[in-house]
Amino acid sequence: MTTTLDSPPRVDVRGPRFVAWVTTGVLVLVLVAAAFSTVAAAILIGLQAVVFAIGAAGGPAKHPYGRIYAAFIAPRLGPPTETEPVPPLRFAQLLGFAFAGLALLGFALGSPIVGAVFAGFALFAAFLNAAFGVCLGCQIYPLVARFRRTTAPAPF
Numbered sequence: 149m150t151t152t153l154d155s156p157p158r159v160d161v162r163g164p165r166f167v168a169w170v171t172t173g174v175l176v177l178v179l180v181a182a183a184f185s186t187v188a189a190a191i192l193i194g195l196q197a198v199v200f201a202i203g204a205a206g207g208p209a210k211h212p213y214g215r216i217y218a219a220f221i222a223p224r225l226g227p228p229t230e231t232e233p234v235p236p237l238r239f240a241q242l243l244g245f246a247f248a249g250l251a252l253l254g255f256a257l258g259s260p261i262v263g264a265v266f267a268g269f270a271l272f273a274a275f276l277n278a279a280f281g282v283c284l285g286c287q288i289y290p291l292v293a294r295f296r297r298t299t300a301p302a303p304f
Contacts (some may be wrong), residue, residue, distance in 0.1 A: 155158070156235050159208045160228035161281070162239055166221060167203070167213040168278035171244070172197070175271035182255070182264050190255035193267055197248035203241035207234050232286070239292065240277075240285025244270055 182189035191266050203211040209218075247270035254262030273284045 156233045158231035158233055161216050161230045161232050163217045166217040168274045170213045171274040172278050175267055182260050186255050187258045193248050193251045200241050200248050201247035204238050205247050207238050215287045236286035236289035239289045240283050243285040
């Protein structure tokens with residue numbers, strides 16, 4: 149992770165794409181499991197929700213799949229040619245957590261269709277990022293960031 153005084157921390161774009169591929173795989177498993185066992189689907193989406201929560205709270209450096217990328221894949225690749233800022237990635241993980249939480253709620257309350265729909269929304273976003281490099285959460289982030297409360301420095 150690199151940073152300067154004027155900009156937020158940045159990461160190699162290949163890391164979040166790897167994370168998106170793993171997430172895509174997990175979410176496909178959730179939907180397949182939902183066809184056979186709502187309990188299995190609930191457990192899998194619950195685990196993925198925890199992964200999303202870690203990514204939202206700690207960013208790419210703490211994300212479990214990101215750690216796998218950093219430990220085993222990044223050392224075998226050349227230096228990054230492109231980077232992206234961390235805050236939009238954390239926001240995207242927060243959105244993933246929200247979708248996974250709603251999917252878990254659907255499965256837990258006995259509505260597998262609701263669970264599958266929200267897991268499908270998360271799958272769509274993860275696959276879009278993995279396959280095409282389009283991070284929906286990162287695209288929404290600037291809109292949401294404008295509504296954040298900012299405090300102006302006190303005048304001297």
